[in-house]
Amino acid sequence: xRAERSGGWFTPRTFPVLVxxxxxxxxxxxxxxxxxxxxxxxxxxxxxxxxxxxGLDMIWGYTGILSLGHGVFFGLGAYAMAMYLKLExxxxxxxxxxxxxxxxxxxxxxxxxxxxxxxxxxxxxIPALLALVLGYFTFRNxxxxxxxxxxxxxxxxxxxxxxxxxxxYTGGTNGVTGYSKLLGYSLSSPETKTALYMITAAxxxxxxxxxRLIVKSRFGKVLRAIRDGENRVRFIGYNPALYQMVVFAVxxxxxxxxxxxxxxxxxxxSPSMMSIVPSIExxxxxxxxxxxxxxxxxxxxxxxxxxxxxxxxxxxxxxxxFMGALFVIVVVFxxxxxxxxxxxxxxxxxxxxxxxRREAVYPAEKEGAGA
Amino acid sequence: xxxxxxxxxxGVSVSSILLLIALGLAITFGLMNVxxxxxxxxxxxxxxxxxxTQNLFRNYAPASVFDSYFIAAIPVxxxxxxxxxxxxxxVLIRFMYGRPLDSLLATWGVxxxxxxxxxxxxxxxxxxxTSPKWLDGGMTVASGVVLPYKRLFIIGxxxxxxxxxxxxxxxxxxxxxxxxxxQNREMAACLGISTRRVDAVTFAIGSGIAGIAGCALTLLGPxxxxxxxxxxVDAFMVVVLGGVGKLVGTVFGALGIGLTNTLFxxxxxxxxxxxxxxxxxxxxxxxxxxxxxxxxxxxxx
Numbered sequence: 001x002r003a004e005r006s007g008g009w010f011t012p013r014t015f016p017v018l019v020x021x022x023x024x025x026x027x028x029x030x031x032x033x034x035x036x037x038x039x040x041x042x043x044x045x046x047x048x049x050x051x052x053x054x055g056l057d058m059i060w061g062y063t064g065i066l067s068l069g070h071g072v073f074f075g076l077g078a079y080a081m082a083m084y085l086k087l088e089x090x091x092x093x094x095x096x097x098x099x100x101x102x103x104x105x106x107x108x109x110x111x112x113x114x115x116x117x118x119x120x121x122x123x124x125x126i127p128a129l130l131a132l133v134l135g136y137f138t139f140r141n142x143x144x145x146x147x148x149x150x151x152x153x154x155x156x157x158x159x160x161x162x163x164x165x166x167x168x169y170t171g172g173t174n175g176v177t178g179y180s181k182l183l184g185y186s187l188s189s190p191e192t193k194t195a196l197y198m199i200t201a202a203x204x205x206x207x208x209x210x211x212r213l214i215v216k217s218r219f220g221k222v223l224r225a226i227r228d229g230e231n232r233v234r235f236i237g238y239n240p241a242l243y244q245m246v247v248f249a250v251x252x253x254x255x256x257x258x259x260x261x262x263x264x265x266x267x268x269x270s271p272s273m274m275s276i277v278p279s280i281e282x283x284x285x286x287x288x289x290x291x292x293x294x295x296x297x298x299x300x301x302x303x304x305x306x307x308x309x310x311x312x313x314x315x316x317x318x319x320x321x322f323m324g325a326l327f328v329i330v331v332v333f334x335x336x337x338x339x340x341x342x343x344x345x346x347x348x349x350x351x352x353x354x355x356x357r358r359e360a361v362y363p364a365e366k367e368g369a370g371a
Numbered sequence: 372x373x374x375x376x377x378x379x380x381x382g383v384s385v386s387s388i389l390l391l392i393a394l395g396l397a398i399t400f401g402l403m404n405v406x407x408x409x410x411x412x413x414x415x416x417x418x419x420x421x422x423x424t425q426n427l428f429r430n431y432a433p434a435s436v437f438d439s440y441f442i443a444a445i446p447v448x449x450x451x452x453x454x455x456x457x458x459x460x461x462v463l464i465r466f467m468y469g470r471p472l473d474s475l476l477a478t479w480g481v482x483x484x485x486x487x488x489x490x491x492x493x494x495x496x497x498x499x500x501t502s503p504k505w506l507d508g509g510m511t512v513a514s515g516v517v518l519p520y521k522r523l524f525i526i527g528x529x530x531x532x533x534x535x536x537x538x539x540x541x542x543x544x545x546x547x548x549x550x551x552x553x554q555n556r557e558m559a560a561c562l563g564i565s566t567r568r569v570d571a572v573t574f575a576i577g578s579g580i581a582g583i584a585g586c587a588l589t590l591l592g593p594x595x596x597x598x599x600x601x602x603x604v605d606a607f608m609v610v611v612l613g614g615v616g617k618l619v620g621t622v623f624g625a626l627g628i629g630l631t632n633t634l635f636x637x638x639x640x641x642x643x644x645x646x647x648x649x650x651x652x653x654x655x656x657x658x659x660x661x662x663x664x665x666x667x668x669x670x671x672x
Contacts, residue, residue, distance in 0.1 A: 066472045066475070134653075137653050137656075137657060138653075138656075141656065141657055141660040142660060143656055143660050145471065145472070146400075146404075146406055146471045146472065146475070147611055147656075149406075149472065149475065150406075150604070150607045150608065150611050151611070151652075151653070151656075153604050153607070154604055154607075154608055154649055154652070155649070157604050157645070158645045158646050158649045161641070161642045161645045161646075162642050162643070162645070162646055164642065165640060165641060165642025165643070166642065276600070276604070280476075280479055283476065284476070287476060317487065317490070317491070320483050320484070320486065320487040321483075321484055321487050323480070323483055324479075324480040324481065324482070324483030324484035324487070325480065325484065326480065327476050327477055327479055327480025327481075327483070328463065328477050328480040328481060330476075331467075331473045331476045331477040331480070332463070332466055332477060335473070
């Protein structure tokens, strides 16, 4: 499970990357010093999104599987945290929306979420397990490519209808909101907000490092091989389904983690935050940043959300035009996103491991639905 | 017995709408391998075309012929969506052949733009279309069992569309060319078929049928900029369940999803029904991963 044969962590080639990471990390962790509380909270939200994007890039950019269902995993993580926060806020009594719906006792599946540790573990485990189960039933039968993408989209629809329909247990369309405390600390105080920002930045950094370790390992090489020619990998003797399932579950787990952090910053989770549109927006983050580059995915998430908040403040209507146009432009003209564009501008020497070769990057998609 | 009849009719009715929406997809997705996420917006275009036709009739035609506007709206919807599809194919889709997932993202973007465009032109609130008088009421089959004419009309419309598609794809020269291109593009090109033209026309026909679907949807309720998004995923599921490449598969998929959906919703609640249908689809795909009818192919990957 060591890095690529051509080098370890500290080689002349990885040095600029490491410096870049260090600079980005330094800028992130010192952010509370120079931006306002409002902007900091916003940035914290974007960093949570960046965690989803990095996870999504692992399966889309590196394994060639497009999931449009990451909103669900994100949302499940968010709901797990929201349930804990809600119970904490209501202080032993029934959450208010259950009262309104005429429920008298706390449902059994809400009870364990009173414990913070349980909620955190479930926020990652539930999305990962769901992904594992869905992955088992799809990848095992070689349902892939477009078919898989559509199935994940259906997963989004049914999860959203389920949550909206079970008003009494989930808060329905309104979602779960009205939190006050996290482990005894007030959620609205600036100190807590700064601490939460720091935690999110650290979580993003850890996500980036873990994902980098994964894609640089032998496991990651198999993932790329699956992307470029699944059947050939199968002929060599690997079981691609296993790899796909694992990477899908890992990616879903990261989305769950991001969802938990998101709830802490935003203070609400509702079905509309996990439905089709947000799920597809997540893919756009990866596409615009550059799929197949973890850092690019994170960058794309932050950049695009920053643009969205800046843009929709002044021209709320035009945002959809802008986003629609971005989709088209990126897909047609910039298949490697912003990072690809930067690489093109700086004319970086193409390395021999195939990273720089554009024509060899996504042949797996050519198989299409009929394959 | 009455309940059973009514449920069956509801199921067939839902299936017919799904089928009408999925027919266009079956062409663009099933045959051309392009995931057109803007299909829902083409439906919307068809619906708004019907709305505009209605307004034109109301404002410029004598009141006595107003009720016949719907007959005119169907070809108008088809034509408008057809031209839109042609434009979309020429400007964008032709760069996307062989990259289905990319086509999904790009057309999603197109869909967003079209939705916002509709919002700018017609306003964000839904607009109502007055359905013609001769479609009001229903046919009484037994006491308590009334089949609305609107639903019957849609079922009839779907059957007509299906037959027309069958004749076009399997019995006409243009359809023969189309199937040739889908099966083996290079060979078809060698034999002198203009694959570019076939691609463009095929995509446009798929879009046109989406337009007809939009026109039919105006009978069922008010229409708004996001009308297409309600149906698009279901329609994709129909194509996935039915299998790619054959009309029979699409019919099967639509009937399967429509009937099971009404059945489960009758037994449980609407939200649980959707979950059960999804589980059934996943279970079915375990048995036949390529859908009910899979096109035989010898292509390697």
